[in-house]
Amino acid sequence: MNPPILKAMSDISLRLTVSPPPHWRSGRTIQGMMRAHLLALAPAAVMAVVMYGVRAFAVMGMAGTAAVLTEVICLLLQKRDVDIDNYSALYAGVLFAFLLPATAPWWLAVIGGALTIALGRTVFGGFGCNPVCAPLVAWAVCRFSWPGAMDIDLNLAAYMANSPVDQLMHFGVSSLGQFDYMDLFMGRGLGGLGSSQVVALAAGGLFLLAAGWIRLFIPVGFLVGVAGTAAIYWAIDPTAYADPMFHMVAGSTIFGAFFLAPDTASSPVGKIPQTMFGLIAGAMVVIIRVYGVYPDGVPFAIMVANLLSPLLERLRPKYFGVR
């Protein structure tokens, strides 16, 4: 026990709170931030349940529960305060679930949720220290370990609709005539459980922007990067490359722009670095979709851009008064 500190004139009849300045604060907390993020995911989750049935809810629930329980175990092992009431583990687990096919088996959701926390965050120091967006780490591990169980096109073959990004990769631009972009925008295309609910995710993202929980730089940079790069390819040869509008509404572009890329720990800080980060991640999405072996480029694009964060953070203005 620390020895008591005797202060001159200390007074026990009225104990005041002594705290460091500033004594006014914005009142924003991590808990509030994560609650707002979960609320922003809610419309997409509801639409996923409507589209895929209660299985979608079960996948989200299992991944979220596994993430929270793993966080508890990791924090206890590290002898740290268990602060799962800030919802950050639950949010990360649900983000991972959003990338799964809705028919994902229970063990995949549980392992993924656990990996999100254990491998995505804890090994790097816990919440806020992960160099790469945590749900994407788990997604990548699962994608390489169980490609069959993670393949969206394969697992959702029973549905009438097709996955737009898989159609583009396997059958080329000529096959895209089957898609009405308005349908894709309304979420009526196959994709990750929640990550293809474009309109609901866009609504959630705009809510986060309007409430000030995320800043414009990364989402706008990301969307401009996707649209700009796609437009360049499209201008080169419209018969070989899909148009920018397709890339905006297909796959998990909107999910990446508003939820994966602005992940606080793995994205850089500062206006210029954040904008550059968004542009690079967005450009990588289209490049992976054009040349890569993975249909939806978003997860790997964001992971690549995450690794560039420390470099991008060097793009900052000079400090005040430094010449």
Added chain:
Amino acid sequence: MLKIHYSLDQKPADSIRDLEPPKVLNISVRNLVLKTRKGAVLAKGDQVAEHPSPGGGACHAAQGGKVKAVNYHSLTVQCTGGEETVAPVDVASMGKGSELLRALQELGVDVAPLTGSAEVLVVNGLNPEPGVSVAQQLLRDGGEELRAGLEMARKLLSPSRAILAVSKGEDVSIPGAETVGIRAKYPYSLDALVVRTVTGKEFPEHTRVINVMDLFDLGKVTLTGLPVTETFMTIDGHNYRVPVGTPVRHILEVLDLKAAPGDTIVLGGPFRGESIYSLDQGVKKEDYGMFITSSDAIPEVQDAACMNCGECVLHCPARVLPHLISRYAEYERFEEAERYGLNSCFECGLCAFNCFARRPLLQYIRFAKAQIRAKGQGTQS
């Protein structure tokens, strides 16, 4: 309900009010050189302590009385209400030079910004922080003292330009200074940002800043020859003339303010002020406000890890990286903290204000600066 705002433009409603004099003074003498002892009988204006730094102003008794107790922290004076005062020093007629500086210092003026010479003298006439209206009040009501203060400052520094910075739209001036309007929004009232607005340069050389409160004190000392023994504070929306050393308990009693256990009482402003731990603590010369924040109004500071959201960097007017500075300061790696802009920081507090993780960023920054300063002194001696 606490209303948080950044606006600095709050026109004082009435004139400066006097506070009923306290029976006891608790003069803060922490880090000062004591010049009196227990049992001594003081007249009003008697020097009680000197400042150890080269330019720092001395500290005086605001009322006559007997020194009842002294410790490392404060000096308690039991006031007798005696009328006898010290003899005035005629500083107005003294010639420019070290003798005049010394005399001013003895009378409680911090002469560090008045030493040497400067090309530009900026008078910062903005209210220092939201909720404080002392600067606007003094600009409106303290014309004579401000004129005398500016004359004295010009005599000491002989600048080629003197500029008074006020809130935009405010129609005030001091003879001898050109008036410049500045957007009245925190943090634009801070010296470094005021100087940038009026000169267009960041941390320019040969430029001195003095705020209106200090200029008023300088002017009053020049006019009366008596030491500085009172400060002006915004309390509950009004401006009061408060003797230095007045215990906070006395202010609360006289003005019928209530503080509940767990509340925070701040001397100074809401962004940069110091929270007190005891109601017996006395008001200091540089305090310009008193605020009571109830314990449930604001989520408390936490010893949490940074999660790299970047809000502090996006809000920082000095363009430094508070998230990295605080992490290095936390692990006592102060040299690395300097690499991320520690020396450019002018301590506005907006980083900690906006921190989602509720980290005490401004505290870490001040801690790092103090440690580096202490280390520098250690190697010199």
